[in-house]
Amino acid sequence: MGRGGSLSSDHCLTFSVLMLNVTVGLLGLTLFCLSVWMRFEGEVRTWISELGMYQYWTGLYILMAASIIIVLISICGCGGTLTANPALLGASALLILIAVILELAGGIYIVVHGTENSQLTPWLHDKFNRLIIDSNYNDKALGILQTVQEKVGCCGALSYQDYDRNRLPISDFCRDKISGNVFQDGCVKRFSIFIEKRSGWLSGIALFIAFLQIILVGLTFWHWKRVREVDADDYPRNGYYDPVPTKTR
Known part of the structure; x- marks a missing residue:
């Protein structure tokens, strides 16, 4: 019964990590599309270019880079979860931490340079x-x-x-x-509010993804630990030695 409970727990953990990776990947793709749209949207692009407010693009570029990394990490995480590959799981967890830093940096930068009563x-x-x-x-x-x-x-x-x-x-x-x-x-007030309506969505999505990824890091490390434990238990049965003694004449 203990073994069955352990298997059920492992299956639940695997499913949770897989679904969370898929969710984060889709949100990362959404963040990338919104960032690209904000960068090339006609009205905003024209005004920011005319006003010379190029510091606003910096936050978008950071979020674009972060979203690409998010999608790649999600693919890596899904592959590591489905194949129970500890190397992919470990790499995925470490890369998620890097992506979280980029998301926080991009989101905070946009808030600081793209909202009312900010440095803008x-x-x-x-x-x-x-x-x-x-x-x-x-x-x-x-x-x-x-x-x-x-x-x-x-x-x-x-x-x-x-x-x-x-x-x-x-x-x-x-x-x-x-x-x-x-x-x-x-x-100053009206234009700040105009920009804030757009940058608020980007910052909100980026911070929400970062929150999900913090949970994902914990679950991924837990899954990585369970895979290592199972591999260690199965080590004697993987052909490294023969438990049946050889007959001698």
């Missing part, structure tokens, strides 16, 4: 102030500012008063097309 806020404040000043004589700066204000629904860096402080007329793109009222929110 003062950077955007300086950027939009400069655009307001330059818009008086620079057509490119004027075009960027008008596009952002119209699409996001904002006015100035912190508010419409930024135009007054720089002794410039309030842009027509600062007004709601229906009511004609000036947008009350500044572009």
Whole structure:
């Protein structure tokens, strides 16, 4: 009965590790697709390129690399689980730890550089102030500012008063097309929220995968230990010596 219970426990452990690897692999593929979409999505790409906010891409690149590693590790983990190969299981567990570090790094980097009230806020404040000043004589700066204000629904860096402080007329793109009222929110706040809605999904998925992988590391090491124990028990029966004595004349 003890042996049967042990076999049942081993089968349950194998199934758990296999399913968790498949789940993590699918989530890793989802994370990769979302990161690529964010990197090449037309509106976001245009604005980030125009504003020169290239530090945002760094977090996406880290997540892309992490997601590729996640998928490869999941394939390795599934193979090691199905074949009960201790070498593949051990390598999979160690590589998962590396992937977790990359996921945390990418997720935290995006949160720090792509959410409201983060390091993005003062950077955007300086950027939009400069655009307001330059818009008086620079057509490119004027075009960027008008596009952002119209699409996001904002006015100035912190508010419409930024135009007054720089002794410039309030842009027509600062007004709601229906009511004609000036947008009350500044572009720093509205643009940060616009980016945060997208980066929040990526960070959330990355952190959730990291949480699942921490569990997966524990289960994989446990499975690796059980495989080693079974191999050690079966060692005398694998042809290394003959338990039946040879007949002598």
